[in-house]
Amino acid sequence: MRRSLVVGNWKMHGSAASIDTLVTGLQQQLANLPADQTDIAVCPPFVFIPQVISQLEGSAIACGAQNVSDQQEGAYTGEISATMLAELGCQYVIVGHSERRTLMAESDADIAAKFTAVQSQGLTPILCVGESLAQREAGETLSWIEQQIKAVIAVAGIEAMAASVIAYEPIWAIGTGKTASPEQAQEVHAHIRQVLANESQAVAGALQLLYGGSVKADNAAELFGKQDIDGALVGGAALKAADFAAICMAATA
C-alpha cells in the first residue's frame, strides 16, 4: 500500500517572522499525527530553507525547494543547484510547476534536465503536470498530461520515475478556488498510472501521485478517497497551520 504524501508549496510568501509562526503552528498541530502513514513536506522560498530546516529538526516534516537549476555549479547568476539544496538538508524539489512553465517559459526539456539534476543529488523531484482550461475544453487533457510525463521518461528513464513523485495540477484549479471534482482528478490520475504501467507495473504501482489545485480542509477527504490520489500539493491552504494540518489529517484517515 502506498503511503500518502502532503506537500505545502508556500510559493513567494512569508517573512522570517511569519514562517517561524507557521512552522511552530504546524509542529503543534501535527504532533499527534501517526508518522508511519503519511509523509509531510513544506517547500519554503529558498532564503527561508535554512531557518525552516533548523526549526524542523527532530520533526517528521521534511523540507523541499520550489525550483532548482539544471546545472550543479558555475556561472549561472541567481541560480541554486541541487547540490546546494542537498547540503542544506532538503529532501524534495518541485519541478515543472505550471507557474514556472508559464511565467518563466520552462520547457519539457528544461524540466527533464532539472528532474535529472535533482535525482543526481539523491533528492526526490515532485514533477508537476497539468492542463489549461482551453486544453480541457478541447478534450486534450489526457494526451497533454501523457506528453508532459513522457518527455521526462524519455530523458530520465522509467526506472527513475520510481524515485519521484508526480503532482497533477490542472492550471484552471490553481489558486482559483475551483477544484477539479474527485472524479475529474481520479480520471487523470488513473491515466498517469496507466502511462507508467505501460512501461513498468512496479513503478506505476509504487509512485505517489498527488493532486494540486485549490485543495482545502473541506474537500481533501473526498479527493483522497479516490483510488489513485495519494495526497496533495497544497498552495494557499498550506500557509495556515490549522488548514494544512487538517489536510494532512484527511490524508491519514
Ligand SMILES: O=C[C@H](O)COP(=O)(O)O
Ligand atoms: O503548488 C501548489 C498549487 O499550485 C496549488 O495551489 P493552490 O492550492 O493555492 O490552488
